[in-house]
Amino acid sequence: xxxFRLSIAAKLYAIFALLATVTVAMALVAVTSAHRHAxxxxxxxxxxxxxxxxxxxxxxVQGAISESRALIHAPDPATARPIAARLIAVNDRLxxxxxxxxWEVQPQEQAVFESFAQRLKDFQESRRALARRGIGADLSxxxxxxxxxxxRAALSREIEQMGQLYSxxxxxxxxxxxxxxxxSVWMLAALAVFLLLLAITGAIVVWRSCIRPLAxxxxxxxxxxxxxxxxxxxxxxRRDEIGALACSxxxxxxxxxxxxxxxxxxxxxxxxxxxxxxxxxx
Numbered sequence: 001x002x003x004f005r006l007s008i009a010a011k012l013y014a015i016f017a018l019l020a021t022v023t024v025a026m027a028l029v030a031v032t033s034a035h036r037h038a039x040x041x042x043x044x045x046x047x048x049x050x051x052x053x054x055x056x057x058x059x060x061v062q063g064a065i066s067e068s069r070a071l072i073h074a075p076d077p078a079t080a081r082p083i084a085a086r087l088i089a090v091n092d093r094l095x096x097x098x099x100x101x102x103w104e105v106q107p108q109e110q111a112v113f114e115s116f117a118q119r120l121k122d123f124q125e126s127r128r129a130l131a132r133r134g135i136g137a138d139l140s141x142x143x144x145x146x147x148x149x150x151x152r153a154a155l156s157r158e159i160e161q162m163g164q165l166y167s168x169x170x171x172x173x174x175x176x177x178x179x180x181x182x183x184s185v186w187m188l189a190a191l192a193v194f195l196l197l198l199a200i201t202g203a204i205v206v207w208r209s210c211i212r213p214l215a216x217x218x219x220x221x222x223x224x225x226x227x228x229x230x231x232x233x234x235x236x237x238r239r240d241e242i243g244a245l246a247c248s249x250x251x252x253x254x255x256x257x258x259x260x261x262x263x264x265x266x267x268x269x270x271x272x273x274x275x276x277x278x279x280x281x282x
Contacts, residue, residue: 007240008210015202022198026191033184037177044173050104051166057101057120058159060094064127071130084131091127094120109165116158123155213242221249229257 067087074080098120105113213235223231233253235246 008242011205011209015198015205018198019195019202022191022195026188026195029184029187029191033180033187036180037184040173040177040180044170044177046104047166047169047173050101051163051170053097053101053104054159054162054166057094057097060090060097061120061123061155061159064090064094064123068127068130087127087131091124091131095124106169109169112161112165116162119154119158209240210242213238217242217245217249224249224253224256227256229253229260 064087067083067090071080071083071087074083098117102113102117216234220231220233224233231253233246233250235242236250237243238246
């Protein structure tokens with residue numbers, strides 16, 4: 001029993017299907033990597049904006065503390081009132097900055113931010129109270145100075161902690177982006193190499209299974225057509241299109257050989273009749 005072999009059409013379909021599959025896989029890897037990179041870039045930008053907003057909060061806190069000191073050391077009510085107004089304005093801007101900072105907080109950072117926000121809220125309340133007292137010319141220098149120093153130390157710790165969170169998040173996001181880029185490069189390179197090997201394999205299969213046999217069968221067909229009926233027809237054992245073509249040529253060759261033998265018989269009979277007629281005539 002002859003071994004089963006795929007037809008040329010099946011081989012070509014398989015090669016084209018594999019090429020299309022690898023191409024689609026490369027496109028999916030590229031699209032997925034681009035989508036993930038865009039998401040990580042957005043998160044990194046959000047982390048950067050959060051760190052920048054935290055710096056703004058820190059600057060406003062320092063400004064509030066500076067205005068508080070100036071208010072505490074104001075020599076008279078006339079000097080204290082404009083300082084208190086500036087302190088109120090800085091305090092309001094600090095509240096807006098904290099609200100904007102809250103938009104950049106991730107769920108895993110919510111607990112730390114709530115503690116930080118409560119500390120800032122207490123700080124703002126103390127600044128408002130100090131501003132009201134400054135406008136009313138009711139200041140206690142020593143106590144307010146001590147409260148400012150204590151509030152500044154507590155807020156500095158909270159701001160430093162928040163800054164560390166943003167720094168860790170940025171480093172992690174950068175590492176994820178770098179790892180994603182490396183993974184994408186390796187995957188695309190591997191798929192590209194596989195695609196190249198598949199194309200080379202397909203070219204070899206097409207050459208061995210189709211192009212070379214067709215060239216040989218074409219030469220054999222030309223020799224048979226020229227009358228060389230003893231030519232051996234190759235590839236008749238193949239179970240594909242080339243084998244079917246070779247069998248057809250072999251059948252054609254056998255038919256021509258039979259016709260040639262029949263013609264010889266006819267000529268021999270004709271010559272015998274002619275000789276017999278000549279003998280009778282003689």
